[in-house]
Amino acid sequence: MLELKHDLSKCLICDTYDCLTRCQYLKLDVESARAEIERLAKGSWSRVLEDCVTCYACEEYCKKGNHPFYFIVEEQERRGILTAPKPIVRQWIQLAEPLGEKPRKARKPLLSMCFFPGLEHVLESRLFEGVDVIMGRHVFCNLVYLHFAKPSLIKERLPKVVEAIAQHGVDEVVFYHDECYSTFTHYAKAIGLEVPFKPIHLFEFLYRRLRELEVKPLGLKVAYQRPCSSRLTPEKEHWVDDIFNLIGVERVEREYDRENALCCGSIFKLQGRYDLAVDVQRRNIEDMVKHGAEVCVFNCPNCYWTLSELVAKRGIKPLLMSQLCQLAIGERPKGWTG
Amino acid sequence: MKDRIYKALVEIVGEEYVSANPEELYIYSYDPGVAGPRRPDYVVLPKTTEEVQRIVKLAYEEGIPVVPMGAGLTLTGLTVPLKGGIVVDLRRMDQILEVNERARYAIIEAGVTHGQLKAYLERHHPRLKHSLPDAPPSATVAGNALIHGQGRLSQQYGFTSDMINGLEVVLPNGEVCRLGSCAVSPYWFSRAPLPDLVGLFVGWLGTTGIVTKLSIKLYPRKKFRDVEVFVTEDPELVPEVVYRVTYTEMVEDVDIWAQPYPPIYAGLQHTSIYLTGDSDEELEFKRRMVWDALKDIIDRREGGFMMLTPDMKATLLATPQPSVARIADVKKGGGFSYVGAIIPVDRFPEAYRRGIKISERHGIGTYSFMARVVGRGHALMFAWSYPFNRADPDSVERARRALDETDELALELGGIPWKPGVYGQRLIMERMDSTALRLLREVKRLLDPKGIMNPGNWEVS
Numbered sequence: 001m002l003e004l005k006h007d008l009s010k011c012l013i014c015d016t017y018d019c020l021t022r023c024q025y026l027k028l029d030v031e032s033a034r035a036e037i038e039r040l041a042k043g044s045w046s047r048v049l050e051d052c053v054t055c056y057a058c059e060e061y062c063k064k065g066n067h068p069f070y071f072i073v074e075e076q077e078r079r080g081i082l083t084a085p086k087p088i089v090r091q092w093i094q095l096a097e098p099l100g101e102k103p104r105k106a107r108k109p110l111l112s113m114c115f116f117p118g119l120e121h122v123l124e125s126r127l128f129e130g131v132d133v134i135m136g137r138h139v140f141c142n143l144v145y146l147h148f149a150k151p152s153l154i155k156e157r158l159p160k161v162v163e164a165i166a167q168h169g170v171d172e173v174v175f176y177h178d179e180c181y182s183t184f185t186h187y188a189k190a191i192g193l194e195v196p197f198k199p200i201h202l203f204e205f206l207y208r209r210l211r212e213l214e215v216k217p218l219g220l221k222v223a224y225q226r227p228c229s230s231r232l233t234p235e236k237e238h239w240v241d242d243i244f245n246l247i248g249v250e251r252v253e254r255e256y257d258r259e260n261a262l263c264c265g266s267i268f269k270l271q272g273r274y275d276l277a278v279d280v281q282r283r284n285i286e287d288m289v290k291h292g293a294e295v296c297v298f299n300c301p302n303c304y305w306t307l308s309e310l311v312a313k314r315g316i317k318p319l320l321m322s323q324l325c326q327l328a329i330g331e332r333p334k335g336w337t338g
Numbered sequence: 339m340k341d342r343i344y345k346a347l348v349e350i351v352g353e354e355y356v357s358a359n360p361e362e363l364y365i366y367s368y369d370p371g372v373a374g375p376r377r378p379d380y381v382v383l384p385k386t387t388e389e390v391q392r393i394v395k396l397a398y399e400e401g402i403p404v405v406p407m408g409a410g411l412t413l414t415g416l417t418v419p420l421k422g423g424i425v426v427d428l429r430r431m432d433q434i435l436e437v438n439e440r441a442r443y444a445i446i447e448a449g450v451t452h453g454q455l456k457a458y459l460e461r462h463h464p465r466l467k468h469s470l471p472d473a474p475p476s477a478t479v480a481g482n483a484l485i486h487g488q489g490r491l492s493q494q495y496g497f498t499s500d501m502i503n504g505l506e507v508v509l510p511n512g513e514v515c516r517l518g519s520c521a522v523s524p525y526w527f528s529r530a531p532l533p534d535l536v537g538l539f540v541g542w543l544g545t546t547g548i549v550t551k552l553s554i555k556l557y558p559r560k561k562f563r564d565v566e567v568f569v570t571e572d573p574e575l576v577p578e579v580v581y582r583v584t585y586t587e588m589v590e591d592v593d594i595w596a597q598p599y600p601p602i603y604a605g606l607q608h609t610s611i612y613l614t615g616d617s618d619e620e621l622e623f624k625r626r627m628v629w630d631a632l633k634d635i636i637d638r639r640e641g642g643f644m645m646l647t648p649d650m651k652a653t654l655l656a657t658p659q660p661s662v663a664r665i666a667d668v669k670k671g672g673g674f675s676y677v678g679a680i681i682p683v684d685r686f687p688e689a690y691r692r693g694i695k696i697s698e699r700h701g702i703g704t705y706s707f708m709a710r711v712v713g714r715g716h717a718l719m720f721a722w723s724y725p726f727n728r729a730d731p732d733s734v735e736r737a738r739r740a741l742d743e744t745d746e747l748a749l750e751l752g753g754i755p756w757k758p759g760v761y762g763q764r765l766i767m768e769r770m771d772s773t774a775l776r777l778l779r780e781v782k783r784l785l786d787p788k789g790i791m792n793p794g795n796w797e798v799s
Contacts, residue, residue, distance in 0.1 A: 082639045084639070084642060085569075085635075085636055085639045085640060085641055085642030086571060086639050086640065087569040087570050087571040087606055087640070087641055087642060088569060088642040088643075088644060090571055090605070090606065091569060091602055091603075091606060091644060094601045094602050094603075094604055094605075095601070095602040097601055099601070117649075118647055118648070118649040266645055269643060269645070270642060270643070270644075270645055271642075272633075272636035272637065272642055272643075274626070274629045278622075302645070305645075305647050305648055306645075308648075313618065
């Protein structure tokens with residue numbers, strides 16, 4: 001089992017500083033990284049805390065089983081660093097403020113759509129036949145507040161969310177959004193919270209569903225846009241390739257995929273980093289074009305909403321993973337014109 | 339006499355287009371706001387200027403009040419016949435007579451609606467558009483222009499009344515006149531360089547004549563339109579945001595809105611900034627200029643651009659905005675009104691704060707503000723909205739009191755209630771420069787010596 005507490009002493013004896021040297025945004029060499037770690041250890045000012053774009057990637061880069069991203073976020077909050085403008089943070093806090101929604105008794109398979117109003121149409125598919133669906137503020141995982149240096153808010157809200165989901169009376173729950181899955185498999189443990197149900201990732205669910213249905217190979221070249229939260233649970237990333245193999249699509253081996261994935265940029269804009277967002281989006285999409293991607297596949301609805309129009313303008317069709325799977329079973333997802 | 343007038347009106351427009359039936363008069367006794375009921379004696383729907391002319395001549399000779407009406411959507415009771423008489427419903431005068439593509443104007447009849455003109459231009463003149471207000475599509479272009487309305491192009495080009503090139507008007511004695519360049523030229527392209535008589539019929543709320551045709555300016559329609567929303571939590575910052583954004587001269591429309599529901603919006607001010615362009619590059623250039631203009635506010639962490647889902651964006655980009663209709667029915671019962679006031683931009687913070695207090699004090703249940711920037715920040719049209727349940731007299735009365743108090747607030751802030759109802763008009767006239775007030779009375783008397791035009795409005799005691 002992972003040790004989910006961050007231990008700064010491990011960082012001080014690290015010889016690679018992967019968390020910082022592999023960071024695609026801080027761009028630190030080994031010497032500078034060491035200096036920053038020492039500053040952090042002393043409790044001094046460090047540009048890491050100011051310049052961290054909260055992409056989560058260091059959580060995956062660290063091979064020592066430490067948890068640099070959690071440490072950074074905790075430190076940002078402790079030192080009162082604002083990663084985004086105050087009204088934006090307030091807006092996001094208010095967005096998911098529970099309004100007294102009541103859990104109901106549910107049945108298996110139970111799918112949580114987190115809190116994405118406007119996304120209900122993706123469930124109109126044989127893939128989700130017989131699936132019981134929940135969505136709302138009361139099942140919102142709250143992990144997004146890591147971007148806003150508000151781990152205390154997650155710690156405050158998450159136990160209630162876990163309890164609300166558990167009250168549905170089902171011992172396993174499929175999570176549409178990677179962020180929810182990563183919350184309940186990883187972050188909850190990090191804060192010592194017991195999760196009384198088994199989280200199932202959407203991709204695992206889709207893979208198993210596809211195995212029960214007649215699948216036609218699609219023969220498409222696909223770019224995958226990894227979401228930030230997938231850095232917390234890289235062990236389940238194989239489902240992406242498993243699905244792609246099953247439905248006969250080629251995952252283009254581009255520069256900004258897998259551990260080298262780039263953020264969709266939406267959070268950068270919220271933080272006020274406009275130039276960075278534009279640059280990252282441009283590089284990311286150029287990379288997809290260069291490698292001949294015909295489709296860009298997403299898990300995270302926010303990534304999808306952020307990049308859809310931009311990839312479409314470059315001739316690449318945007319699809320959520322479940323929509324790609326719909327194509328493989330002969331369905332046409334909403335808006336698909338291929 | 340009633341029978342005689344009715345017959346005379348039938349003689350003018352035909353039986354089908356006159357009514358003295360109580361059930362039809364009832365419909366015209368209200369508007370969607372809190373005004374009314376005041377029942378007219380007749381409703382008549384003319385088709386031509388000549389018919390309007392004959393109706394007005396008849397009314398003039400008989401000394402009967404005449405109330406001109408477009409779609410009747412002012413919400414402040416301006417087409418409710420306060421002293422009875424004839425409501426002249428102009429909606430059958432719905433011809434788009436000419437569009438001059440090069441000089442960018444349209445000559446239209448008074449009953450042409452915004453929805454109609456929008457659809458017509460999209461189909462026949464895709465490179466042109468007019469300034470569309472966030473009123474229902476059934477609102478008339480002339481009605482909006484003649485009450486100094488605002489629309490989607492007001493930030494760039496001012497009030498809709500600033501977009502009038504010329505008018506055809508039936509005067510209270512039944513004479514017809516043309517004003518603007520069309521008074522001397524076949525082209526309805528300008529109000530300059532003549533003495534500006536158009537002003538005698540704009541903002542007068544139908545008390546000086548009936549406008550039957552107008553020429554309205556049209557503007558380039560760019561291929562792409564996008565929106566960004568800048569969020570602040572301190573209303574004091576909003577005038578600065580507006581100042582900076584309008585300084586860039588890169589944006590089409592700027593609106594500020596605030597509402598507590600859904601909770602994501604509570605306690606925040608949202609400045610919607612609309613960008614247009616003929617290419618991605620043009621849009622991106624403009625977007626960057628706007629971001630740069632606000633950068634240090636973002637860096638100080640006092641404001642930022644919010645994320646917009648496709649649904650949010652679609653709502654914001656819709657013209658007119660469907661959200662206006664949603665707010666209108668929040669209380670159910672179909673009652674909605676607002677005080678729109680033309681105020682200086684820097685009075686936004688106080689208008690915002692005191693508006694919340696008025697909503698609370700009168701038990702409105704929710705506040706909802708929208709402010710449209712007019713002319714590069716030269717003014718704001720600040721709208722305090724008050725939904726109410728028409729079936730609940732107490733709810734109507736509370737809204738009425740809130741509206742009256744808001745009229746007073748607007749004046750206290752140095753602003754002026756827009757398209758004011760009778761109460762607002764009285765407040766304005768009480769504060770008006772005495773010579774200006776006398777001039778107003780004399781001009782009105784000169785044009786309408788018998789006082790038949792929409793009596794009860796702009797009545798100087």
